[in-house]
Amino acid sequence: MSDVGIDAHLQVQRDDFRLDARLQLPSTGISVLFxxxxxxxxxxxxxIAGLDRAQGQLSFCGERWLDGTYCLPTHRRPLGYVFQEASLFDHLDVRDNLTFGYRRVTRAERHIDLDEATALLGLEPLLARRANQLSGGQRQRVAIARALLTSPRLLLMDEPLASLDLDSKAEILPYLERLHTELSIPVVYxxxxxxxxTRLADHLVLLDAGQVRACGSLNELLTDPGLPLAQLDEAAAVITATLAEHDAHYHLSTLNVPGGTLTVALSGLPLGTRTRLRILARDVSLALAPPHRSSILNSLPARIQDLTPDRDPGRLLVRLDLGSTSILARITRRSADQLELRPGLDVYAQIKSAALVR
Ligand SMILES: Nc1ncnc2c1ncn2[C@@H]1O[C@H](COP(=O)(O)OP(=O)(O)OP(=O)(O)O)[C@@H](O)[C@H]1O
Structure with a gap:
């Protein structure tokens, strides 16, 4: 990894649980602990925040936060922390909740101001409202803005949507996506x-019984046949795509993706928008020749990386290299034998359906 943010080997001993986690996270983007x-x-x-006592080592962008007996206290670590439930000052209005932490940051250290944080989280109409008159989703948006206004160099978020209903989650996710595109501070989520x-992660850390099972870019881990994500019924690749064309007549949009173009249902997003596309393994089939007179619109040239047994004994999981990224296909073992599929073989991935992630 070229730009390391968090570099850690942390141990925490509880009565009947031990965390023993080694990990390196990049200094940009959203890293999800899953x-x-x-x-x-x-x-x-x-x-990482220093809220609980840990052993081991931890550094952030080269600065030592924990090393043996040395431990930088939480209040001196330049981080913002968003909890599952927003703890706001209920007797204060939103503006006063926001300025509470902001005033304690010196002018020289501020890298986001009140107007920017308010705009980023869509809080303008709520500034005069008292905190106890906000919905759960609105409270969480205020809590995120308040954390940002302490001008942290690292934002830690612990299941910020967990206590919200589906509508509030849907309301807040676009704001989290904006954080992602408009702020350069790393987030651990x-x-x-x-x-x-699928929507937020750039980087993923898979935890299992207190240990890091795998750590890497989102799609690398989603498409790794050795990891549990690839064995799920919903196993899917998430690739980055750019909107290239809208066809109002047929109600379709075309996106540039690694290795070619894909067509999806007409999107309302403007041309040039970079977005994410989710391709389920069960929606991908393979052919040895380019499709001829097929109803499937989407076909990409790909090279087989590996074939792995699937949970279903009649099927195989095929990892396909599209150049700069990979997707998965779940096909029958009989097809694999009939087509004599093997690693290194060039094939055409026929994609029955792909969906923009939103
Ligand atoms: N304060 C504590 N004292 C003792 N044990 C604890 C404490 N907090 C957590 N644990 C235990 O440590 C283990 C890990 O808990 P932790 O909350 O980190 O898991 P998690 O992956 O975040 O879970 P969830 O997704 O349910 O929030 C669990 O077995 C939990 O019971």
């Missing part, structure tokens, strides 16, 4: 929601 309930996501996040992973 894993089942109780695997240690919150424990690791709190150890805890969730066990696959949807949030």
């Amino acid at each position: 894993g089942r309930s109780g695997c240690g996501k919150t424990t690791l996040l709190r150890a 805890v969730t066990h929601s696959p949807d949030e992973v």
Whole structure:
């Protein structure tokens, strides 16, 4: 990794649980800590913040935060922390909640101002409202803006959507996506929601029983047949795409993707927008020749990287190299034998359906 943000080997001992996590996270983008309930996501996040006592080493962008007996206290670590439930000052209005931390940052250290944070989280109409008159989603947006106004160099978020209903989650996700595109500070984000992973993660850390099972870029881990994500029914690749053309007549949009173009249902996004495209493994089939007179619009040249047994004994998982990224195909073992598929073979990936991630 060229630009390392967090470089850590952290241990936390609890009565019946031990965290022993080695990880390196990049200094940009959203890194998601992912894993089942109780695997240690919150424990690791709190150890990074210095909120719980940890052993080991931790540095951030080369600065030592923990090393043996040396421990930089939380209030001296330049980080913002967003908890599952926003703890606001209920008797204050939104503006006063926001300025609370902001005033304590010296002018020279400020890299985001009140207007920017308010605009980024869409809080203008709420500034005069008292905190106890906000919905759960609005409270969480205020909590995120308040964390940003302390001008952190690292933002830690512990399941910020977990206590919200579906509508509030849908309301807040676009704001989190904006953080992603408009701010350059790295975010470490805890969730066990696959949807949030797909929408937000650039980088993924898979935790299992207190240990890091894998750590890498989102699509690298999603398409790794040795990891549990590729064995899910919903196994999918998430690739980056750019909107290239809208066809109002046929109600379709075309996107540039690694290795070619793909067509999806007409999108309202402007041409040139960079977005994410989710391609389910079960929606990809393989052919040895380019499709001829097929109803499938999407076909990309690809090279087989590997073939791995699937949970279903009648099927195989095929990882396909598109050049700069990979996708998965779930096909029958019989087809694989009939087509004599093997690593290194050039094929055509026929994609029945692909969806913009939103
Ligand atoms: N304060 C504590 N004292 C003792 N044990 C704790 C404490 N906090 C967490 N644990 C235990 O540590 C383990 C990891 O908990 P942690 O909250 O980090 O998991 P998690 O992956 O964040 O889970 P979830 O997704 O359910 O929030 C669990 O077994 C939990 O019971």
